[in-house]
Amino acid sequence: MSVITYREALNAALREEMHRDDRVFVIGEEVGLYQGAYKVTQGLLQEFGPRRVVDTPICESGFTGVGIGAAMIGLRPVIEMMTFNFAILALDQIINSAAKMYYMSGGQFNIPIVIRGPGGPAHQLAAQHSQSMESYFYHVPGLKVVRPTTPADAKGLLKSAIRDDNPVVFIESETLYAVKGEVPDSPEFTIPLGRAIVRREGRDVTVVAYMGMMYRAMEVADQLEQEGLSVELVDPRTLRPMDTETIISSVRKTHRAVVVEAGAGFAGMGSEIVSFITEQAFDDLDAPVERVTGANAPMPYARNLEQAKTPSKDRIAQAIRNVCYQNGS
């Protein structure tokens, strides 16, 4: 067990998997000579050479298509999006080719590919570079979508994603790359996809959150503990397939739930989570499930407006008190 950054954890996952399986290679903009725009691929070019760490022109649809083709003939590419905002340029490749090839080829071609890079709100990167992209992907049958919150999850889940025989969209975060945490050193350490985790046990309310919102919710949980509210935090980790069982059993215990997501609320992850809670745990609910979401607006550049768009600790705390009927109502 070492204490390393989220960035180092991803780097270790890539290195270990490239050692383990020589079909694994990395492709993307600035992944080689520049050592990665966010230094996630640092040292890989030196270690594995230019055949396995491939710099590309600025053309997401092109190198994503190359990756899919490579996967069809038996390689296991890890495609880096410099940020997930640029993956929009490759949506046709991801949605129409990667996600559907297995189905449309009648099972002749599976696509063992990982498309990874940072996404989600960052600091003052404005509307085009600061957005939660997961909703564009988890809607698509055929794609798995991962959002790792901690360094250990980043490593364990990326390794599982690389070993998975299906296309996995793996969205990291600029704001978490420097976060440190304990990470197992073993090259055999993995975390299975589709498994949620209870990050904090509590009695009174279940809060579902991931990535930056999970860290925010943790602070809120500590603060509400002083008020006598015991908050259970559940991190889905994989958004698709979603581990509904862990979430439902937590809700059955606490009888109340709040879902926090950074992205815009309409048809967001929270909507889906609220739906299955209502379908599966209706009789266990003591209050309607509340969502705390980003505002339905493009991300503003101005710092104060950026803060206003993103779920704040106050809003999270307020939603928790609401479902616990702690607002004098």
Add this chain to the structure above:
Amino acid sequence: MAATKVVMPKLSEAMETGKLIKWLKKEGDRVQGGDIIAEIETDKADVEVEAFGAGVLRQILVPPGDRVPVGALIAVIAEPDDDISSLLGGAAATVAEAKPAAPSAATQSPGAPPAPAPSPPVSPTARPAPITAGAPPSEPAIAPPPAPAGTGTSERVRVSPLARKIAAQAGMDLRLIQGSGPAGRIVRRDIEAALGSARPSAAAPAAVPVRPAALRPAAEGPEYEDVALTTIRATIAKRMPLSKAPVPHFYVTSEVAMDRAWELREQLNLLEGQPKVTVNDLVVRASAIALVEHPNVNASFQGDSVRIHHRAHIGIAVALDDGLITPVLRNCESKSLAQIAAEGRDLVERTRSRKLRATELSGATFSISNLGMFDVVNFSAIINPPEGAILAVGAVRQVPVVAPEGLGIGRRMHLTLSCDHRVMDGAMGAKFLQTVRQLLEEPLRLLI
């Protein structure tokens, strides 16, 4: 502001109809949620009816003296300008025919006395019970048990799914509960407060006023457990009812030396600011302790299993001129003697003045009947099913007693426990009684 329907509440499982004794508010009066607006008579007791919503008592549909089915609309509370015709018109046509007199009379004399004299001799079936629509009282039409889906808005109770589930398990009528959530939604803490449950929940702070002194933590864990019947028990269960149907009683009697308890009670009653303690309070306290020690006595027969109760909800038989009511003092196992004395007295007084709350009428796991005040030496009480036992308490009498130093005078009291043989056997009842006797003979144990 939504209008609120006032319906004849269902106060016990057996209750089918209720009689309106009197209206405490008249049409046009403004009421708040929780105000007592009427008194009704049930098969067991007179009970006050609370307003579950605020507004003006717009219309009274049942005159004093009338008996109506449970769930029947008896009044409507709404704001003065709200249109309540849809509420009145569950079966609009019949209402329109049956009702022209009453509303117009009300509007003409808004300050009319509580008996608004609806067009006098209306036949009972045509009486303004709009939902029944003149039909013979058919259960589903009158009081649909709060249905999971919105089966019409007429009896809609706002309640969280969880609260609905708990209430259903407890056999509690949701219409009797005042919700504390948004728009009056009934939530878990409301049900728990009504059940008198002390289940810890951070979401329900300060729901119950806490008496600081000598308060015991409520027992942890479930309210009861279901224990599978042993073969012997199943056989006994099958045979015993044949000898004395439906509950095969047996009785155990014991004599208790009450000298020290009597002395203790006198000392306690000299204390300033403490509730007066009666002999019955001492017996309740001793029984509560003994019930925890002998859970087999705190048990109910239920066909293929015996339900062992982990709370001592003790019914205290209160004699009235025209009958007997056994209100329930809940959670006696976690109450101090002072609490039992204070709450017991309050319960008895409210029973006599017929001001009991609905939740106090049922749910006992054990009962105590005391005829000591009538100088009864001993008697056998009849078990109050589904309880498994009842303790009959005789008078404390001064009698000659044989002591080591010779003949003396002592205070003695007879206790007779009636037991359901399907649940327990003689030795179980005897051991329970022995514990009660020991506690009363070493009464300081009742204070700890």
